[in-house]
Amino acid sequence: MAKQKLTAADEKAIVRFGLDRFDRNDPNKTGWAQYNQLTGEKVEMNEFMSRLVELVFDLYRQYERGDRAVVKDFDRMKYIVLKLDSDVYYKLID
Secondary structure (H helix, E strand, O other): OOOOOOOHHHHHHHHHOOHHHOOOOOOOOOOOEEEOOOOOOEEEOOHHHHHHHHHHHHHHHHHHOOOHHHHHHHHHHHHHHHHHOHHHHHHHHO
């Protein structure tokens, strides 16, 4: 699946969470990885995507602790992962 274009709201969310300082187009996928919390599968990715996925996991943990205010941010950020790298999304988040 080709990368989808991010909306202006997506770009604002990236800036709001401080992810704009990382190069999302960095082709280097070594040294950065996340693991599927159920299967343990390791997924290599660049630093931007790794930090984005970690943010999604963190927002989910906040929701599980009862912070319902994070739902909108969680949904936005997980769909940014889907738009930028569907393989990462399906292996780690879906």
